[in-house]
Amino acid sequence: QVQLVESGGGVVQPGRSLRLSCAASGFTFNSFAMHWVRQAPGKGLEWVAVMSYDGSTKYYADSVKGRVTVSRDNSKNTLDLEVSSLRDEDTGVYYCARDSDYHVTAGYKDYWGQGTQVIVSS
Amino acid sequence: QSVLTQPPSASGAPGQRVTISCSGSSSNIGRKTVNWYQQLPGTAPKLLLYSDNQRPSGVPDRFSGSKSGTSASLAVSGLQSEDEADYYCATWDDSLSAWVFGGGTRLTVL
Numbered sequence: 001q002v003q004l005v006e007s008g009g010g011v012v013q014p015g016r017s018l019r020l021s022c023a024a025s026g027f028t029f030n031s032f033a034m035h036w037v038r039q040a041p042g043k044g045l046e047w048v049a050v051m052s053y054d055g056s057t058k059y060y061a062d063s064v065k066g067r068v069t070v071s072r073d074n075s076k077n078t079l080d081l082e083v084s085s086l087r088d089e090d091t092g093v094y095y096c097a098r099d100s101d102y103h104v105t106a107g108y109k110d111y112w113g114q115g116t117q118v119i120v121s122s
Numbered sequence: 123q124s125v126l127t128q129p130p131s132a133s134g135a136p137g138q139r140v141t142i143s144c145s146g147s148s149s150n151i152g153r154k155t156v157n158w159y160q161q162l163p164g165t166a167p168k169l170l171l172y173s174d175n176q177r178p179s180g181v182p183d184r185f186s187g188s189k190s191g192t193s194a195s196l197a198v199s200g201l202q203s204e205d206e207a208d209y210y211c212a213t214w215d216d217s218l219s220a221w222v223f224g225g226g227t228r229l230t231v232l
Binding site: 061095105109110113115 | 210
């Protein structure tokens, strides 16, 4: 069965960087685009980034562009998200989600991980 | 301010039918299919409907979707207490080159 397990969250000081990871199993990882979606405490879902099946195409939300880098290692079935210059508004739960398609704009997020909590605080 | 507009709340009595709207524009809903997600309290989101009105395996047929122009709707018929959750619409926006979510609608079963 499809499993997505996020890790790397924690308490981080403003201005520092953090690397989140998502370990995928139960499907052919290199055939699907992958997303990061976050949710601030008590708020709605906010899409963060997407990467195509082969890593050749990526898109970012305007709110994080320039501070976030998404990457994947298809040999290890992992998806990463590096967030730099962390701000208070980056606090929240970060989910990785599988796209139903290999392309980045046409599918839907059919499987989600349980999320990893990031708290930006001094 | 979300690109897709949803009402913050909706409610209905058990057994009733409730609809949740999702309003967008020509650069998103007007040209792309809409997906809906359900988030039960304290859990990760779950795909509820895709491609405007398709149900993944395991989703009851009490949930249905429709789209017209730049708006989409989620209908829940035969409301049950376990339907209490937050519901989000989402689609790709060609102008922003980004995926966008609605602000979410909290459904309460009275």
